[in-house]
Each structure stands twice: as C-alpha cells, then as structure tokens.
Amino acid sequence: MARMPLAERRRQLTEAAIKAMARDGVAKTTTRSIAAEADVSLSVFHYCFDSKQALIESVITTITDHYVTLVKEALRPRATLEETVRAGFQAYWDHVRAHPDEHMLTYELTQYALRQPGFEHLARRQYELYADAYTELIEQLRRDMDVRLRVPVPVLARYLAAMTDGLTLNYLVLGDATTWTDILDTVTAHIAGLVQDDP
Amino acid sequence: MARMPLAERRRQLTEAAIKAMARDGVAKTTTRSIAAEADVSLSVFHYCFDSKQALIESVITTITDHYVTLVKEALRPRATLEETVRAGFQAYWDHVRAHPDEHMLTYELTQYALRQPGFEHLARRQYELYADAYTELIEQLRRDMDVRLRVPVPVLARYLAAMTDGLTLNYLVLGDATTWTDILDTVTAHIAGLVQDDP
DNA sequence: GTCTATAGGAAGATAGAC
DNA sequence: GTCTATCTTCCTATAGAC
Numbered sequence: 465m466a467r468m469p470l471a472e473r474r475r476q477l478t479e480a481a482i483k484a485m486a487r488d489g490v491a492k493t494t495t496r497s498i499a500a501e502a503d504v505s506l507s508v509f510h511y512c513f514d515s516k517q518a519l520i521e522s523v524i525t526t527i528t529d530h531y532v533t534l535v536k537e538a539l540r541p542r543a544t545l546e547e548t549v550r551a552g553f554q555a556y557w558d559h560v561r562a563h564p565d566e567h568m569l570t571y572e573l574t575q576y577a578l579r580q581p582g583f584e585h586l587a588r589r590q591y592e593l594y595a596d597a598y599t600e601l602i603e604q605l606r607r608d609m610d611v612r613l614r615v616p617v618p619v620l621a622r623y624l625a626a627m628t629d630g631l632t633l634n635y636l637v638l639g640d641a642t643t644w645t646d647i648l649d650t651v652t653a654h655i656a657g658l659v660q661d662d663p
Numbered sequence: 664m665a666r667m668p669l670a671e672r673r674r675q676l677t678e679a680a681i682k683a684m685a686r687d688g689v690a691k692t693t694t695r696s697i698a699a700e701a702d703v704s705l706s707v708f709h710y711c712f713d714s715k716q717a718l719i720e721s722v723i724t725t726i727t728d729h730y731v732t733l734v735k736e737a738l739r740p741r742a743t744l745e746e747t748v749r750a751g752f753q754a755y756w757d758h759v760r761a762h763p764d765e766h767m768l769t770y771e772l773t774q775y776a777l778r779q780p781g782f783e784h785l786a787r788r789q790y791e792l793y794a795d796a797y798t799e800l801i802e803q804l805r806r807d808m809d810v811r812l813r814v815p816v817p818v819l820a821r822y823l824a825a826m827t828d829g830l831t832l833n834y835l836v837l838g839d840a841t842t843w844t845d846i847l848d849t850v851t852a853h854i855a856g857l858v859q860d861d862p
Numbered sequence: 863g864t865c866t867a868t869a870g871g872a873a874g875a876t877a878g879a880c
Numbered sequence: 881g882t883c884t885a886t887c888t889t890c891c892t893a894t895a896g897a898c
Contacts, residue, residue: 467863489778491690505865575771579688591836619845630829637773637790646818658853666881704883
C-alpha cells in the first residue's frame with residue numbers, strides 16, 4: 465500500500481472512524497472495521513495510535529471542532545436580529561436533517577467520554593465550546609445592533625446551547641411526524657423575545 | 664440459592680441491570696456483571712431472558728415508565744401558573760441532582776435503542792411519553808386555570824419536553840459551575856411568558 | 863511503514879447434572 | 881430453577897518478517 469506520513473495517516477484513520485461510527489454507532493465500531501474503512505491493515509492502525517482510546521480521543525476533538533465551526537457559521541450575524549435568529553436556526557437545522565447520523569454520533573461520543581475515566585474533560589470541552597459559540601454571537605449582536613438583554617450573557621448562551629441540543633436530540637428520536645416547522649417558529653419567536661427588551 | 668418465581672426473578676434482574684448500568688454505563692455492563700449484581704449465576708440470567716437484548720428491552724420499558732411517573736408527579740398543577748412552573752421544575756431538578764447517573768442512563772438507553780435494529784420504537788416511545796406528560800399537564804392547566812396559549816398544545820408540549828431534555832443533558836455534562844439557578848429562573852419566567860397570553 | 867499471523871482475553875450463550 | 885463447566889466468537893493488541 466501507498467506509504468504516508470504519520471500525521472496524515474492519523475487524519476485518515478480519524479476520518480474513517482467518524483464515518484464508521486456515524487454509520488454503525490460507537491459500540492459496534494471496532495478497530496478492525498475502522499482499519500477496513502480506511503483500507504489499511506490492522507497493524508497500521510496500531511502503528512498510528514497506541515490504543516483504541518487514543519483514536520477515540522482524536523475523534524472527539526476533531527468532530528467537536530468541526531461542529532463548533534458549523535454552529536458558528538450557521539449562527540453568524542445578519543441584517544436584523546430576527547433574521548439572524550431565523551436564518552441561523554434554518555441553516556443549523558438543514559444540516560441536522562442532512563446528516564442525522566453525524567449529529568447522533570456527537571451525543572454518543574459525549575456519553576462515551578463521560579463514562580470513560582480520564583475522558584470527562586473532552587465532554588466538558590464539547591459543551592463549553594457550544595456555549596462559547598453562542599456567547600460570541602450574542603456579544604457580536606450587542607455590539608453591531610442595538611440589542612439589550614433580559615439576562616446575563618453566560619446564562620443566555622448556556623440556555624440557548626441546551627435548547628438547541630434538546631431540540632436536536634428530540635428530532636433525532638421522533639423525526640418530524642408532528643409539525644416541526646411550528647416548533648421552529650415558536651423557538652425563533654421565543655428567542656427573539658428573550659433576547660430583546662420590549663421597547 | 665432461594666428459589667423464586669420467574670416473573671419475580673425477571674424483575675430482580677431488571678432492577679439489578681438498571682443499578683449496574685447507572686453505575687458503570689451501558690457499554691461496560693455485561694450479563695455476568697448483572698448476574699453478580701443480582702447475586703445469581705449466569706445460567707439463571709439466561710433461564711429468565713432469552714438474550715441480553717431481551718433484558719435490555721425490559722430495562723428500557725421499566726425505566727421509561729418510572730421516569731414518566733416521576734415527571735408527571737413533578738409537574739402536577741398547583742395553586743397558580745407561576746407556582747406550577749416553578750415548583751415543577753424545582754422538583755424535577757432536585758431529582759436530577761440527586762440521581763445524575765440514572766438520568767444519564769436514560770440518554771444511553773435512548774441511543775442504544777436507536778442503534779439496535781428493531782428497537783427504534785422503544786426510543787420513540789420514551790420521547791412520546793415525555794411529550795404526553797407535558798400534554799396532560801397543559802390540558803389540565805387549560806381546564807383548571809384561565810390559561811390561554813400562544814401556540815398549539817402538541818407544539819408546546821414537544822418544545823417543553825425537548826427543552827427539559829437539553830437542560831438536563833447540559834447539566835449532566837457541565838454541572839452547575841455557572842449560575843445554574845439563574846438559568847432555571849430564566850427558564851421559568853420564559854415558560855410562563857410562552858404559555859400565557861399577555862392580558 | 864506496512865504486512866501476515868497469532869497471542870490473550872472477555873463476552874454471550876449452552877450443556878447437562880442436581 | 882439453579883448450578884458448574886465449557887463452547888464459540890470476536891475483540892484489542894503484539895510479534896516479527898519485509
């Protein structure tokens with residue numbers, strides 16, 4: 465097989481692991497299946513990573529950074545506050561609908577990290593970065609537009625992150641059998657009310 | 664060992680499984696560890712359940728019903744709307760803080776069910792029952808008090824269920840390092856505004 | 863760096879005596 | 881119904897040649 469620098473192989477295996485885990489779930493993904501997905505032999509895997517745990521650590525940080533970028537891109541400021549909220553949620557939501565398995569994987573990895581001794585910090589990092597993304601957005605809105613807040617920034621940021629998280633998980637489990645559009649409308653109107661003081 | 668009717672042994676093993684899974688996580692809980700927790704031999708396990716999957720099905724339905732009862736009890740109607748929201752969240756939240764591992768387990772089981780072919784309906788049932796609990800509460804409030812809604816009942820119920828779910832998961836990951844009390848205050852004020860029309 | 867082959871262990875499930 | 885002992889399978893990780 466084609467030779468490759470260590471760092472690049474690591475990236476390739478990490479990507480292969482994400483793909484396999486999104487498809488089959490974390491529990492059913494073995495080092496063998498990851499090696500097969502990357503089309504390398506099992507020994508190459510262990511040449512690049514000391515253990516399966518070391519790979520999973522790489523998977524968690526990679527996918528977390530990937531999703532934080534996604535959320536920040538979706539929630540970037542737009543012309544008006546209402547448009548920011550609506551377009552932001554729409555962009556985020558389109559991604560969830562297009563890649564449900566990947567979003568599912570983020571939840572599985574959170575729980576893996578919380579249950580694995582020494583990995584708890586990875587789960588915390590994941591959720592802190594989500595909240596940070598919202599914090600950044602809120603601060604930006606406060607500067608660029610005339611937005612006043614009913615609640616302190618960290619409280620609002622964490623609340624919004626948790627709400628996004630809960631709605632996403634709810635969608636992954638139940639789908640949109642009920643009128644999910646209505647729910648999103650409720651959310652956006654709701655958030656606008658929470659963010660901006662009444663005149 | 665003491666003999667026991669089949670149905671009772673099943674209950675005993677199911678409870679032992681819940682205890683072991685809450686403590687060690689679903690992934691690390693084996694049929695052997697469950698049998699040890701229940702203080703029976705491995706063969707007794709397989710005498711009661713055809714497979715590990717059959718036991719997990721029992722675990723999921725049991726713990727789901729248990730938690731739905733809990734939520735319904737926490738969210739029962741009280742004197743005023745505001746008191747209902749505040750006391751309800753407080754009661755629910757006290758339980759989360761007292762038993763984080765059990766709540767964690769409910770998330771793990773959801774994901775197990777979603778990944779296990781033929782078990783998806785158990786995950787859906789879990790989340791439908793959560794939404795049903797909120798639906799019941801809302802209907803009751805509409806009857807008993809003079810509460811008008813800005814949004815349809817199913818939309819509101821599902822939204823509230825998702826929000827509760829997201830906040831719980833967020834707490835399980837991050838703890839209450841930030842001012843969690845403020846977040847709960849925000850939530851309760853927020854919900855009251857969403858539920859009741861301005862006069 | 864990559865390969866084949868295999869060590870070593872733990873899991874789910876079964877056999878058959880009591 | 882419950883037990884001990886074992887079968888079978890599949891996993892992570894390593895050894896050693898190329």
